[in-house]
Amino acid sequence: MEWYLKVVKNYVGFTGRARRKEYWMFVLFHVIIYTVLAIVENLIGIPSVLSGLYSLAVLLPSLGVIVRRLHDTGRTGWWILISLIPVIGTIVLLVFLCLDSTEDNQYGVNPKNGAGASI
Template sequence: MNWYLAVLKNYVGFSGRARRKEYWMFTLFNLIVAIVLGFVDNLIGTTGLLGGIYALAVLLPAIAVTIRRLHDTGRAGWWLLLILIPIIGALVLLVFMILEGKSGNNDYGNDPKTQAA
């Protein structure tokens, strides 16, 4: 939960780096909330209203943490535009999100693993 809240607090922080753990914990929590909201939407008959509101609320933090994750792998945030390429773009971004970040400092900031220790 702390990882999720940390991303929400840094919702417009596009500079710096994000560890794999920060990115994937945020993604996992988003998935859980989306499933729960989808279930609640079906129960009360709002056909995606709550899920849509939630998706809009976390859109900017999700983009920010993804860009910071790309920075951790040594790539510019512009690589996020790969998502516009159907299927292949999403697969390439998935690989980037899975890769371990560059150890030590890079052009985008200090190593988040050494800062957390």
């Protein structure tokens, strides 16, 4: 949960780097929260109001952590636009998000080396 809150607090941080752990823990908690909200909506019989508002609320943090994750692999944040290409673009972006960190690059020092890895 610490990783999720770290991303949400840094909601407009598009600079720096994000480790794989930070990104995937954010995704895990995002999916859990969204699923719980969807189940609650189905149980009380309302349309997707809660899950829609939640998705809107975490839009900027999600984009920020993806851009920082791309920076960690040595790519510019503009690579996020490759996901606009149907199927292939999404697969390529997923591969980029799964890649290991590069050594120190123009976006900062490697967070695995201790700098920036405060959690």
